[in-house]
Amino acid sequence: MAETTSFNKTFAIGGDLTVNRMGFGAMRITGEGIWGPPKDRDEAIRVLEKTIELGINFIDTADSYGPNISEELIAEALYPYPKDLVIATKGGLTRTGPNVWPINADPAYLERALEGSLKRLKQDSIDLYQLHRVDPNVSYEKTLEFLQRAQEEGLVKHIGLSEVSIDQIQKAQEYFEVVSVQNKYSVDFRTKWEEELKFCEKQNMAFIPWNPINAGNVGAINKLQQIGDKYDASAHQIALSWLLHHSPNILLIPGTSKVKHLEENYRAATIALSEEDMNELNSIKQSEK
Numbered sequence: 001m002a003e004t005t006s007f008n009k010t011f012a013i014g015g016d017l018t019v020n021r022m023g024f025g026a027m028r029i030t031g032e033g034i035w036g037p038p039k040d041r042d043e044a045i046r047v048l049e050k051t052i053e054l055g056i057n058f059i060d061t062a063d064s065y066g067p068n069i070s071e072e073l074i075a076e077a078l079y080p081y082p083k084d085l086v087i088a089t090k091g092g093l094t095r096t097g098p099n100v101w102p103i104n105a106d107p108a109y110l111e112r113a114l115e116g117s118l119k120r121l122k123q124d125s126i127d128l129y130q131l132h133r134v135d136p137n138v139s140y141e142k143t144l145e146f147l148q149r150a151q152e153e154g155l156v157k158h159i160g161l162s163e164v165s166i167d168q169i170q171k172a173q174e175y176f177e178v179v180s181v182q183n184k185y186s187v188d189f190r191t192k193w194e195e196e197l198k199f200c201e202k203q204n205m206a207f208i209p210w211n212p213i214n215a216g217n218v219g220a221i222n223k224l225q226q227i228g229d230k231y232d233a234s235a236h237q238i239a240l241s242w243l244l245h246h247s248p249n250i251l252l253i254p255g256t257s258k259v260k261h262l263e264e265n266y267r268a269a270t271i272a273l274s275e276e277d278m279n280e281l282n283s284i285k286q287s288e289k
Contacts, residue, residue, distance in 0.1 A: 007244045009269070011251055013058075013206050014158040014179035017086050017127060021244060022269040023058030024051045024262070025210070025255035029073055030066045033098025037069055038257055048077035050259050054266050057082065060182075060208065060253040062090035062132060063113050063120075064101065071120040079122050088180075089117045090162065092132035092143075105135035107146035114150060129156035130182060133163055140168070144175040151176055160206070166199050178205060180251075185209035187242045188220035191286045200249050207249045213239040217287045224284075227277050233267070240268035242281045 012018045029044040031037055038044040051059065061070045071089060078085065091113035092105040117126060131147065134140055150156050160180030161172060172178050181200050183193045186209060190197075200207040213224075213236055224235035231238070236254075243250050254265040273281070 019058035023253045025253035026061040026070045027065045028255040028257045030069045035098035045077045057084045060088045064093040067095045086127045088128035090130040090132040103133045103135045105143045126156045128158045130160035148175040180206040182208040188217045208251045237268040241271040
């Protein structure tokens with residue numbers, strides 16, 4: 001019998017917000033192109049309600065999802081929130097149309113974005129507020145100063161960053177404790193950010209991959225499905241399971257607008273991959289996109 005690996009089921013964000021490592025990303029409960037309301041609003045509400053039933057207690061969203069729609073639906077479906085539910089949201093991207101994401105991390109804009117998120121989520125303070133992108137047209141120091149002030153004023157409890165390098169993380173650490181990093185990362189796209197993941201492990205920061213499977217990498221899909229067949233699992237489930245095994249600091253936020261898919265994603269947290277299969281997955285050729 002092949003020797004199996006194991007992984008911790010929970011992680012404490014910032015040392016005090018303990019969440020199950022299989023969370024939920026609330027981007028896809030909006031319309032096509034992450035724009036406007038969902039096609040099936042009732043199903044979107046059911047998806048959110050089902051997250052709680054499954055024991056998911058970490059939900060990741062952003063003011064730009066919809067925009068505003070995702071946060072509004074979360075509050076409608078789940079408020080008043082369970083005591084152990086951690087809602088993370090983000091600011092720093094604006095929306096001008098479907099699949100269009102201009103960056104704006106100007107402090108004045110972020111202030112309005114944070115006020116809007118607090119109002120929509122019906123909260124006095126955001127558990128985890130994440131800078132959605134570093135803005136090349138705005139002083140990074142000014143952005144960090146705003147986040148520092150927001151935390152000092154109690155509007156946010158913890159602060160995270162997205163799509164950042166180690167240098168950018170360390171710069172932010174001069175202003176506040178960085179508790180999470182959300183970068184694009186998957187079994188077939190990890191070379192670019194592997195050092196950042198290792199840095200997060202050493203610093204005990206959460207690492208939250210977005211786009212956890214690169215669907216364009218056909219070779220990876222085939223390898224994932226070959227291994228999935230051993231576990232009666234899909235390629236997507238194996239990709240998620242690999243992430244949980246790969247690092248104890250990884251939190252997963254797969255998203256969907258269907259209850260069926262939510263349940264399928266959640267099952268990935270129950271798959272115990274063998275060392276042999278982990279080695280096989282580690283050998284997957286890396287995509288550059």
